[in-house]
Amino acid sequence: MQNPKNMLASITGNTKILGVIADPVSQARTPVMANTLLDERGLLGAFAMLPMQVSAEGFPAFIAGLRAMKNFGGAVVSMPHKIVTSSLVDELTPEARLVGAVNVVRRNQDGRLIGTILDGEGFVAGLVGAGYNVRGAHVLLVGAGGAASAIAFALAKHGCTSLCIKNRTPERASALLARVSHAYPQVKISAEVYSNDHYDVAINATSLGMKPSDELPIAKGLIWQCDLIAECVIAPEMTPLLLEASGQGKVVQTGVPMLAAQMNLMLAFMGAE
Incomplete structure (x- = not known):
């Protein structure tokens, strides 16, 4: 486990940003849990997860912007966005196609967004x-x-x-x-x-x-x-x-x-x- 100073120093211009997208997002435990796991594995700094509060009205534009964000690695998608995300990403896993919803998105290097469901x-x-x-x-x-x-x-x-x-x-x-x-x-x-x-x-x-x-x-x-x-x-x-x-x-x-x-x-x- 890094001390706080080392933790801050590990966030650089090379850090891949991960997110948890929801509205509201203040109750989300995902960032703490994810960053703790990343820290335990020596990966905090290579990756860091942040909360992202996005309204339903602004969600399609936000998803479009993620394609252009080259240091975006992916995001956990929570309520109320899971179903609409399945129609906004570029590709769905077989599980996500069957369910008709997405709760995790990955950005490929070419900017394409891939969605799956793990709930x-x-x-x-x-x-x-x-x-x-x-x-x-x-x-x-x-x-x-x-x-x-x-x-x-x-x-x-x-x-x-x-x-x-x-x-x-x-x-x-x-x-x-x-x-x-x-x-x-x-x-x-x-x-x-x-x-x-x-x-x-x-x-x-x-x-x-x-x-x-x-x-x-x-x-x-x-x-x-x-x-x-x-x-x-x-x-x-x-x-x-x-x-x-x-x-x-x-x-x-x-x-x-x-x-x-x-x-x-x-x-x-x-x-x-």
């Missing part, structure tokens, strides 16, 4: 690393955006038995379920929750919980029907949903393991190896 693999790795099973599980997933889509496909890929998707816009949930069913026909899918249903894992893959005034993404009564409640929201670490679930005696998992599991994959994709 799903990161989430599953976080669950498995904590000792929970995905194979054979009955899962409730709340959300149908970029992160939720990636998680849905990853859960199906890793062998969940059934997947129920709930979203404030039912049509988006149905569309996502249809895509998952087409790719993984062996998974039992549903958009309806019934009073006698039981779920091994329930996941909040929406942004609800970032603000104290947010409603619970999973109703109190429905929490009772689930064994494990897992979050994708990073800050606050203990969201109102997790606090409610803990109060009901449920096992909870914060969003941090998902992000931690992704960091190595993200840095590798952006060339910081």
